[in-house]
Amino acid sequence: MTTTYAALLRGINVGGGKRVPMAELRTVLTELGHTGIATYLQSGNAVFRSDEDDEDALAAALEQALHQRFGFPVDCLVRDVGYLAAVAGACPFPAAQLAGKQLHVTYFDRAVDAERFAGLEPESFLPEEFRLGDRCLYLYAPDGLGRSKLAVALTRPRHVKGLTATTRNWNTVAKLVELTRG
Structure with missing residues (x-):
């Protein structure tokens, strides 16, 4: 079953450090196999769909992929559509x-x-x-x-x-x- 999620990245694109362009964030999410990807603002908000049902596993995979791509750690939280609405x-x-x-x-x-x-x-x-x-x-x-x-x-x-x-x-x-x- 496909679920819609939001990824909330912590501490990027502020004060000149930890630059993560949103186009590259979308690419990383695509490479992780997610679909329906959209970003909002430059502060690390992305929406995507996934068949994975474990928010923590999704966040860990995204953190690992971002670290590999950019060379610095980025804390991520992933929350599903139901939780965000709640x-x-x-x-x-x-x-x-x-x-x-x-x-x-x-x-x-x-x-x-x-x-x-x-x-x-x-x-x-x-x-x-x-x-x-x-x-x-x-x-x-x-x-x-x-x-x-x-x-x-x-x-x-x-x-x-x-x-x-x-x-x-x-x-x-x-x-x-x-x-x-x-």
């Missing part, structure tokens, strides 16, 4: 009323629990807020991610140590859902 549908913030730059989703490679973020005093960051999903975190940052003190606090090693995580703004979250449904 994340968008479960948003605890009023997404339709917010600008895309105000709302973000951080995707994790595995489930996270509230204990990981114990010690954070959420009220000291207001009006910024976050909520946990199963393998994601929703962040409301009214002034955008670049000015968010909560985003900085959430990425401290004690909170994300041992996790692969990558963040997308709400516009990208919504577009990936649209592309995987298309």
Whole structure:
């Protein structure tokens, strides 16, 4: 059975390092045997179809192929269309009323629990807020991610140590859902 997925690459094409042209990402995905490939923006978002049903295996194969092609490691998360839609549908913030730059989703490679973020005093960051999903975190940052003190606090090693995580703004979250449904 063929499933549609999104690949979320972490930390590429920012600040001049780890350059992965989207045309070459599409080529890598094609060489891995995937079909229906489309990329979105330059920040490492790709949609593809595959007969493989293991997201972790798909991510590992893509990481290996990217490392072989470009000579540096690239962390990747792969999520299926159902999961992407569920994340968008479960948003605890009023997404339709917010600008895309105000709302973000951080995707994790595995489930996270509230204990990981114990010690954070959420009220000291207001009006910024976050909520946990199963393998994601929703962040409301009214002034955008670049000015968010909560985003900085959430990425401290004690909170994300041992996790692969990558963040997308709400516009990208919504577009990936649209592309995987298309």
